[in-house]
Amino acid sequence: MKSKREIINLFEDENLFSVKYVISVDEEEDLNQFWDLLAHSNNSSHCLAHAFIGQFYNFALAYIATNRSIFFEIILEENEEYFYFTIWNKEISSQFQKRAKKSALTFVCDSNKISIRLTKEKCQKDIDNLKIENQKRETRLLNSSLTDFIYTIIEPYDFIQPDDLEELLKLNEDLQEFIYKANQASLNEKLFISFRSALSMFCLTLRYYKEISPIADTITQFSNLINTNQAKITSMDSLELALISGFVSNIERWIITLFVQGGANLHFMDNSMIADLNTISQVIIGFEDDGTDMEYSLDDIFEF
Numbered sequence: 114m115k116s117k118r119e120i121i122n123l124f125e126d127e128n129l130f131s132v133k134y135v136i137s138v139d140e141e142e143d144l145n146q147f148w149d150l151l152a153h154s155n156n157s158s159h160c161l162a163h164a165f166i167g168q169f170y171n172f173a174l175a176y177i178a179t180n181r182s183i184f185f186e187i188i189l190e191e192n193e194e195y196f197y198f199t200i201w202n203k204e205i206s207s208q209f210q211k212r213a214k215k216s217a218l219t220f221v222c223d224s225n226k227i228s229i230r231l232t233k234e235k236c237q238k239d240i241d242n243l244k245i246e247n248q249k250r251e252t253r254l255l256n257s258s259l260t261d262f263i264y265t266i267i268e269p270y271d272f273i274q275p276d277d278l279e280e281l282l283k284l285n286e287d288l289q290e291f292i293y294k295a296n297q298a299s300l301n302e303k304l305f306i307s308f309r310s311a312l313s314m315f316c317l318t319l320r321y322y323k324e325i326s327p328i329a330d331t332i333t334q335f336s337n338l339i340n341t342n343q344a345k346i347t348s349m350d351s352l353e354l355a356l357i358s359g360f361v362s363n364i365e366r367w368i369i370t371l372f373v374q375g376g377a378n379l380h381f382m383d384n385s386m387i388a389d390l391n392t393i394s395q396v397i398i399g400f401e402d403d404g405t406d407m408e409y410s411l412d413d414i415f416e417f
Contacts, residue, residue: 121188122197122228123221129192137186144173145341165231167333168320171313174340176205178310196233201226215321269375277318278372285365287311292358300347312336327383335360335390342397356393
């Protein structure tokens with residue numbers, strides 16, 4: 114990683130901060146370092162762009178898995194109003210352009226690179242709106258009671274395009290099969306690579322639908338946690354692996370209930386999936402208490 118002063122993005126905006134990040138990627142480890150850099154950054158603009166960066170991480174991981182000889186650079190620039198994200202490589206830029214169009218991103222491209230421009234104000238509004246929606250859902254859950262319950266038939270939601278739903282259901286079957294095999298033997302490296310690839314593709318498809326953005330973000334965070342902790346995941350014991358299995362089983366419950374069977378509110382698993390993710394994160398990377406890293410007790414998790 115190095116700093117440069119010349120302008121890279123294709124929007125030709127010269128009013129940029131002088132310090133920019135240039136990340137060269139030719140293997141998965143470089144991509145993981147890119148994620149770690151931004152995930153743990155104190156830069157407020159990086160926090161605003163976190164959702165987009167998480168989506169690109171999953172796209173790039175899946176692309177690298179099928180294009181082993183690929184080399185590309187990621188250039189991050191910003192000013193007071195915008196965050197610029199440039200990918201410099203002809204092949205991967207062309208592939209990401211297709212997803213940028215589908216996601217209605219603002220971008221400019223040439224023969225060798227693509228630049229995406231994110232409006233900081235809009236990113237902040239999206240974050241604020243998500244917080245408000247989460248608070249509303251929590252309030253509804255707290256205020257609900259059996260006496261207020263009115264029986265209604267909730268049909269399966271149909272806003273996901275049929276081809277995307279078919280892809281999601283196929284990827285879900287793959288995820289369940291991977292977990293079954295892991296529980297029967299162990300989550301070896303080959304199985305792990307197949308598992309994370311299916312999970313990344315699952316997240317890539319979900320991100321096009323804002324209606325389910327809360328749980329899509331949660332599953333994307335789970336995917337990124339898995340992708341960046343291969344050694345810990347593949348060395349898990351049966352109790353720890355049960356947490357991963359439970360999360361993946363809940364993914365199946367979520368997609369089948371909402372989009373195949375029907376009968377539940379669109380956000381019926383949002384909070385429980387976040388709680389599950391927090392538990393898994395604590396097991397994998399630990400947590401801080403008064404500045405000291407601590408081991409998370411699985412006895413507490415499995416004690417009923």
